[in-house]
Amino acid sequence: xxxxxxxxxxxxxxxxxxxxxxxxxxxxxxxxxxxxxxxxxxxxxxxxxxxxxxxxxxxxxxxxxxxxxxxxxxxxxxxxxxxxxxxxxxxxxxxxxxxxxxxxxxxxxxxxxxxxxxxxxxxxxxxxxxxxxxxxxxxxxxxxxxxxxxxxxxxxxxxxxxxxxxxxxxxxxxxxxxxxxxxxxxxxxxxxxxxxxxxxxxxxxxxxxxxxxxxxxxxxxxxxxxxxxxxxxxxxxxxxxxxxxxxxxxxxxxxxxxxxxxxxxxxxxxxxxxxxxxxxxxxxxxxxxxxxxxxxxxxxxxxxxxxxxxxxxxxxxxxxxxxxxxxxxxxxxxxxxx
Amino acid sequence: xxxxxxxxxxxxxxxxxxxxxxxxxxxxxxxxxxxxxxxxxxxxxxxxxxxxxxxxxxxxxxxxxxxxxxxxxxxxxxxxxxxxxxxxxxxxxxxxxxxxxxxxxxxxxxxxxxxxxxxxxxxxxxxxxxxxxxxxxxxxxxxxxxxxxxxxxxxxxxxxxxxxxxxxxxxxxxxxxxxxxxxxxxxxxxxxxxxxxxxxxxxxxxxxxxxxxxxxxxxxxxxxxxxxxxxxxxxxxxxxxxxxxxxxxxxxxxxxxxxxxxxxxxxxxxxxxxxxxxxxxxxxxxxxxxxxxxxxxxxxxxxxxxxxxxxxxxxxxxxxxxxxxxxxxxxxxxxxxxxxxxxxxxxxxxxxxxxxxxxxxxxxxxxxxxxxxxxxxxxxxxxxxxxxxxxxxxxxxxxxxxxxxxxxxxxxxxxxxxxxxxxxxxxxxxxxxxxxxxxxxxxxxxxxxxxxxxxxxxxxxxxxxxxxxxxxxxxxxxxxxxxxxxxxxxxxxxxxxxxxxxxxxxxxxxxxxxxxxxxxxxxxxxxxxxxxxxxxxxxxxxxxxxxxxxxxxxxxxxxxxxxxxxxxxxxxxxxxxxxxxxxxxxxxxxxxxxxxxxxxxxxxxxxxxxxxxxxxx
Ligand SMILES: Cc1ncc(C[n+]2csc(CCOP(=O)(O)OP(=O)(O)O)c2C)c(N)n1
Ligand code: SF4
Numbered sequence: 024x025x026x027x028x029x030x031x032x033x034x035x036x037x038x039x040x041x042x043x044x045x046x047x048x049x050x051x052x053x054x055x056x057x058x059x060x061x062x063x064x065x066x067x068x069x070x071x072x073x074x075x076x077x078x079x080x081x082x083x084x085x086x087x088x089x090x091x092x093x094x095x096x097x098x099x100x101x102x103x104x105x106x107x108x109x110x111x112x113x114x115x116x117x118x119x120x121x122x123x124x125x126x127x128x129x130x131x132x133x134x135x136x137x138x139x140x141x142x143x144x145x146x147x148x149x150x151x152x153x154x155x156x157x158x159x160x161x162x163x164x165x166x167x168x169x170x171x172x173x174x175x176x177x178x179x180x181x182x183x184x185x186x187x188x189x190x191x192x193x194x195x196x197x198x199x200x201x202x203x204x205x206x207x208x209x210x211x212x213x214x215x216x217x218x219x220x221x222x223x224x225x226x227x228x229x230x231x232x233x234x235x236x237x238x239x240x241x242x243x244x245x246x247x248x249x250x251x252x253x254x255x256x257x258x259x260x261x262x263x264x265x266x267x268x269x270x271x272x273x274x275x276x277x278x279x280x281x282x283x284x285x286x287x288x289x290x291x292x293x294x295x296x297x298x299x300x301x302x303x304x305x306x307x308x309x310x311x312x313x314x315x316x317x318x319x320x321x322x323x324x325x326x327x328x329x330x331x332x333x334x335x336x337x338x339x340x341x342x343x344x345x346x347x348x349x350x351x352x353x354x355x356x357x358x359x360x361x
Numbered sequence: 362x363x364x365x366x367x368x369x370x371x372x373x374x375x376x377x378x379x380x381x382x383x384x385x386x387x388x389x390x391x392x393x394x395x396x397x398x399x400x401x402x403x404x405x406x407x408x409x410x411x412x413x414x415x416x417x418x419x420x421x422x423x424x425x426x427x428x429x430x431x432x433x434x435x436x437x438x439x440x441x442x443x444x445x446x447x448x449x450x451x452x453x454x455x456x457x458x459x460x461x462x463x464x465x466x467x468x469x470x471x472x473x474x475x476x477x478x479x480x481x482x483x484x485x486x487x488x489x490x491x492x493x494x495x496x497x498x499x500x501x502x503x504x505x506x507x508x509x510x511x512x513x514x515x516x517x518x519x520x521x522x523x524x525x526x527x528x529x530x531x532x533x534x535x536x537x538x539x540x541x542x543x544x545x546x547x548x549x550x551x552x553x554x555x556x557x558x559x560x561x562x563x564x565x566x567x568x569x570x571x572x573x574x575x576x577x578x579x580x581x582x583x584x585x586x587x588x589x590x591x592x593x594x595x596x597x598x599x600x601x602x603x604x605x606x607x608x609x610x611x612x613x614x615x616x617x618x619x620x621x622x623x624x625x626x627x628x629x630x631x632x633x634x635x636x637x638x639x640x641x642x643x644x645x646x647x648x649x650x651x652x653x654x655x656x657x658x659x660x661x662x663x664x665x666x667x668x669x670x671x672x673x674x675x676x677x678x679x680x681x682x683x684x685x686x687x688x689x690x691x692x693x694x695x696x697x698x699x700x701x702x703x704x705x706x707x708x709x710x711x712x713x714x715x716x717x718x719x720x721x722x723x724x725x726x727x728x729x730x731x732x733x734x735x736x737x738x739x740x741x742x743x744x745x746x747x748x749x750x751x752x753x754x755x756x757x758x759x760x761x762x763x764x765x766x767x768x769x770x771x772x773x774x775x776x777x778x779x780x781x782x783x784x785x786x787x788x789x790x791x792x793x794x795x796x797x798x799x800x801x802x803x804x805x806x807x808x809x810x811x812x813x814x815x816x817x818x819x820x821x822x823x824x825x826x827x828x829x830x831x832x833x834x835x836x837x838x839x840x841x842x843x844x845x846x847x848x849x850x851x852x853x854x855x856x857x858x859x860x861x862x863x864x865x866x867x868x869x870x871x872x873x874x875x876x877x878x879x880x881x882x883x884x885x886x887x888x889x890x891x892x893x894x895x896x897x898x899x900x901x902x903x904x905x906x907x908x909x910x911x912x913x914x915x916x917x918x919x920x921x922x923x924x925x926x927x928x929x930x931x932x933x934x935x936x937x938x939x940x941x942x943x944x945x946x947x948x949x950x951x952x953x954x955x956x957x958x959x960x961x962x963x964x965x966x967x968x969x970x971x972x973x974x975x976x977x978x
Contacts, residue, residue: 037827039839071819073664076830084827084840089819091667092829093660094690100625100657104664104672105819107650108623112668112819130660133653336643343644348616351645352609352780356550357599358400 032061035070037087048199048225049079052146055202056115057086059209070113073102075127077119078153079146079225096127099134102141110329113213116143121151124160124180132189138217139328142209145182145220148227149234156230168230183306183320186220187299193219194306195319198239199226204250204317211319217327238310247310251318253294256286259314266290267313274304276313294322367580369587374433376441377536380458381450382419383412383426386529390448391428392600394536397546399600399777402590403432406742406888407600408440408774408962411714420482425457434589438741438888440774442964445586446539448532450474450506452483452490459494467500467584469535471528473507502583504575506531513571514564523561530565534572539585544569594779601778603745603771604634607675607701610749612645615671617750618757618789623648623670625661627680630713631769632703635675655680659687659700666696667828669818671753675701678720679710681764682727688762689728692854694828695805695814697756697791701749704768704885706960715960716769718884719935724764725913725942731851733858735763736913738884742771743778748910754789759861760813766912768885768934770962792816799823804838812857861914868916873903878975879926881952883909883939886963890932893968904972912939915946923950930955930975932968 035057043049060070070088074080076095083090093101102116116134123131123145134141150168151157157170161182165174186194193215197205205223212219224235238247249259249267257267264279266289277284293301302321309315345351379391388409395407410427417424431441443463449455451474462468480488487493491501510531514524530551537544548566555561576583601609615622624647626636640649648670652658659674666672676684681702691698704720706712724736735755739748745767752765792815794802804826807814817824826838834841835849870879872894882890887908894906907922909915923929923943931940932955940952955971957963 066822068822068825069820071668083829086827087825089667089825090827090829091664091694092827092831093663094686094830097656097660097687100652100660101664101667103650103657104623104625104661104666105668106664107648107661108621108665108668108670108672109818109820129653130657133657332648336646339643340646345644348609348612348645348783351612351642352599353597355599356396357597357780359597360402360593360595 030061030064030066032057035060035067035087037085039084041085042081043078044229046228047078048148048223048227049082049146051199051202052144052205052223052225053082053085055205055209056144058202058206059213062206062210063213065113069111070115071102071105072115072117073098073105074117075119075122076153077122077151078227079119080117080122082117096122096125097130098122099127099130099143103134103137103139106139106141106329107332110140110333114141116141118143118145119152120145120147120149120161120182121159124182124185128160132185135186135189135191135218135220137328138190138192138325140216140218142212142219143221144209145222146225147182147222148225148231149179150227150231152227152230181307182220182222184303187303187306187321191220192217192321192323192325193319194222194302194321195219196222196224196306196315196317198224198235198317200239201317208319211322215322216330217325238315247314248317249314251292251294251305251316251320253292253319253322255292256289257292258289274308274313294319295324297323368584370584371587372445373435373588374431374437375446375540375586375588376429376431376444377446377448378427378429378444378458378461379448379532380425380427380454381448381529382453383417383424384419385426385450386526387426387428387450390529390533391430393547393550394533395430395432395775396600397537397542398430398432398540399598400546401542402593403434403588404436404591404593404777405430405432405600406437406440406774406776407431408770420451420453420479422453422457422483425454427454427458432588434591436591438892439962439965442966446536448536450528450532452480452485455490455494456483456485459496462499465498465500467502467539468496469502469504469532471506471532472503473505500584502579504535509571509575510568513568517560517564519560519564523564527564527568531568531572534569535576538573538576539583541585541587544573597780598777599780600775601743601746602773602775603739603742603767604632604703604773605638606743606745606778607739607749607765607767608635608638608642610746611639611671611673611699611753612642612647613746613783613786614750614753614789616783617786618671618753618791620669620671620757620791621646621648623650623662623665623672624675625650625652625658625665625672626675627652627655627658629655629677629680631705631772632675632677632680632701634772635701635703655683656687659684662698663687663691663694663696666691666698667819669816669820671699671757672697673699673701673753675703677703677705678707678723681720681723685728688734689730689732690830691762692728692732692734693830693832695760695854697760697816698762699749699752699756700762700764702764702766703772704766706958712960714769716885716962717935717958717960718768718886718933719938719958720766721912721935721938721942724766731855733855733913734761735759735858735861736766737763737911738766738909739771740884740887740908740910741776742774743776745771746778750786754787755861755864757789757791758813758864759811759857760792760816761858766884771885794824803836804828805833806836807853811860812853859914862917865911865914865916867918868907868909868922870922871906871908873898874905876903876905877927878904878972879923879929880904880906880972881909881929881931881939881943882906882933883912886932886934889963889965889968893965893972896965897969897972902973902976904976909939912942920947923947928975928978929953930971932956932963932971934958934963
């Protein structure tokens with residue numbers, strides 16, 4: 024399927040003009056996905072991009088692949104059907120925080136639990152964009168929107184925590200405008216066998232501008248986020264002098280060389296361990312207490328649904344005495360009238 | 362077999378009802394009896410009737426489980442209204458079923474269970490249920506089944522529970538005597554089923570035989586029945602219920618279409634068995650996805666259809682309600698999809714284990730927007746096979762969702778099925794993009810006649826395209842908000858479905874075609890309507906019957922058929938949904954209605970009364 028062939032970034036672009044608002048984070052995410060696909064050299068005809076409903080879900084129209092813009096919340100289910108029907112395909116699901124976590128919450132967790140080999144790009148702008156600005160399941164408590172004029176009285180989901188709680192084997196986070204990081208993370212997601220969730224902190228310039236700004240703006244991002252890399256020390260900061268250590272059961276941010284902390288105390292990221300507790304802590308880190316984790320937080324191996332089905336079918340077919348329709352209808356209690 | 366000295370009743374057909382507590386094994390007993398009758402050469406029709414609760418309190422009416430079989434020397438189309446023979450394993454079974462026995466019929470009861478406690482539980486006021494239920498004119502066979510079974514097995518080293526579990530085989534043996542049927546078929550079954558437990562095999566065979574011998578002993582006082590084999594077409598036969606028939610019809614269709622079969626579904630009574638049977642068919646490569654809910658069930662199927670499989674979802678009323686939005690997606694995307702809806706009593710959770718035809722309007726109209734799709738209905742347990750096959754054929758060849766309606770009565774009822782040769786079935790040809798059009802193909806360009814677009818599954822080189830739930834440009838399939846384009850697309854989608862009338866059979870008329878009276882039915886009521894029409898005809902009172910399987914579109918000649926009759930009576934197990942569908946389509950005609958919503962099929966008797974009234978009017 025993905026044998027060597029010359030494929031360029033532009034081979035994944037459809038000829039439709041992109042209609043998101045100028046300045047919307049979605050533009051950059053589209054570029055990252057197209058770049059990742061070109062790097063992966065998957066043939067456009069072997070790719071299915073399946074989305075729900077929302078601004079972000081217009082995405083498939085802009086891809087020169089097979090695409091299906093389905094109904095609100097159900098992209099995960101449609102994508103599951105595509106992948107189970109033809110496991111050789113590369114299936115990508117495009118979804119928003121409302122699409123995936125409100126109306127589609129049930130499908131989201133079950134997709135992850137089943138570990139079907141689908142790459143989910145979750146555009147988290149903490150707002151309903153397409154319906155023009157209502158709060159979403161990821162909006163922070165107290166958030167003011169058209170449907171919460173006095174502030175919300177609900178706590179948000181943390182997509183990472185939800186994914187890991189649903190036994191997710193792959194979770195990564197990136198920021199719309201961090202193209203390089205996004206491309207890397209998308210490629211990792213695509214290579215991972217099983218469901219991969221990539222949360223993209225996306226800016227909605229119209230209804231929730233700068234919602235991620237506190238951590239993503241140029242001036243502060245190095246101090247307020249940390250890019251995790253498997254096998255590497257968890258170091259961050261403008262000067263690269265900050266790191267994460269364990270303090271009892273909790274993670275703590277320290278400055279190397281202060282309070283007696285040395286490089287040796289700094290944690291090393293193990294994205295591949297089956298143990299989920301550290302990944303959960305990392306996924307839940309939030310500014311201002313801790314830097315927000317970016318990059319691949321968890322990438323653990325597990326049996327994907329597709330592989331399990333394939334194996335089961337082979338096992339059954341090896342043992343069965345029924346190989347054809349004729350054998351089926353003639354099995355069991357059959358008599359002949361002469 | 363021994364000679365008979367008792368009265369032998371010669372009959373063309375007979376109805377037997379087995380009933381007992383849920384734990385008494387009546388479903389198995391009934392199935393074994395009907396298989397034996399079928400192998401003997403009778404035409405059969407069966408229907409199980411069990412409680413919605415898995416373990417209703419023992420000994421109560423709510424916990425009674427029944428199985429009725431109708432078999433005959435002539436063709437039988439229903440499991441029968443009233444039983445000639447009732448087997449009642451406890452007082453609750455008698456209480457629940459005595460009203461379903463024909464006057465003068467035979468009732469076999471296990472007298473051991475008719476103690477004060479059980480009589481009371483069943484709601485009897487006295488210790489004489491025969492008088493209380495006014496059964497004085499019936500042949501009552503009071504057999505001490507429990508005692509005799511215990512006695513027979515006491516030295517075999519079986520535990521008490523296993524001994525009691527064999528009671529049903531004793532009862533079955535006795536019924537075999539009543540009908541002079543050989544034990545061989547059931548003996549073989551027992552040997553196979555319990556092969557791992559020789560003691561259980563021995564015990565069951567022993568009581569089966571002794572039950573039969575008990576009949577020989579009591580024959581002086583009990584009449585027995587004689588039914589000759591039916592003259593049925595040569596071939597191989599088996600019993601089949603509507604759910605398995607649907608599953609197999611879909612497998613056959615996939616094979617004929619050269620497509621892989623995908624089912625996305627969520628368990629719901631009475632449709633679950635379709636999901637279960639197809640789940641077991643990994644041997645034939647069927648892909649089954651037990652989804653997290655009905656919405657996911659249909660959405661996975663839509664995804665599989667996009668990827669090129671013959672995609673199916675199966676459900677019952679409440680599930681169809683959940684699928685509405687996604688059916689609309691399949692309508693606008695113009696992808697093939699089969700939606701099997703096994704109707705049950707509604708609204709809401711309603712009567713989950715009972716039959717009804719009340720989802721017709723939901724199937725026709727239960728979606729937002731102008732959203733036409735094909736609706737068809739099977740009309741007998743075994744023709745669920747045909748209609749599942751044709752539902753798939755229409756879906757694939759016309760790029761549309763097709764809703765196939767069956768119901769609880771068809772789903773659980775069985776008939777003997779002549780195993781077909783698939784070579785006799787038509788090919789199913791998926792509409793692929795012709796080689797010469799691949800260069801400039803546009804996904805919503807249609808065949809000028811059928812208005813069908815072509816199907817380019819994900820993975821086909823060179824045909825990448827995007828589809829979705831937004832209105833599309835009439836050719837490119839790109840999003841279009843153009844006013845005129847929308848009108849055109851709505852018209853195309855309507856006309857595409859309407860055109861299917863050219864591919865379905867014309868409506869037949871059965872019975873007395875020249876009568877003034879036309880009876881109309883659709884779906885699962887066929888057996889009862891047809892039997893009523895036949896019986897009346899034998900009594901010299903002719904009415905005509907038009908029974909519909911195609912509901913949207915309807916057969917092309919429908920209006921011509923309707924126009925020919927003076928009086929039309931539409932009979933359905935709902936409050937008049939098909940009658941209203943006819944009124945909407947053919948408003949120039951007057952329709953009378955006969956409706957029933959009791960969770961029960963029609964009885965032939967009540968239908969005959971209705972038809973007679975209309976003839977006399
Ligand atoms: C069944 C249904 N309910 C509601 C809607 C309206 N709706 C469309 S998109 C949307 C929310 C989208 O938010 P999100 O998923 O965060 O995507 P964004 O637009 O922010 O990218 C809603 C409520 C719909 N299309 N369908
Ligand atoms: S409304 Fe917001 S999310 Fe939607 S396209 Fe505009 S900027 Fe992007």
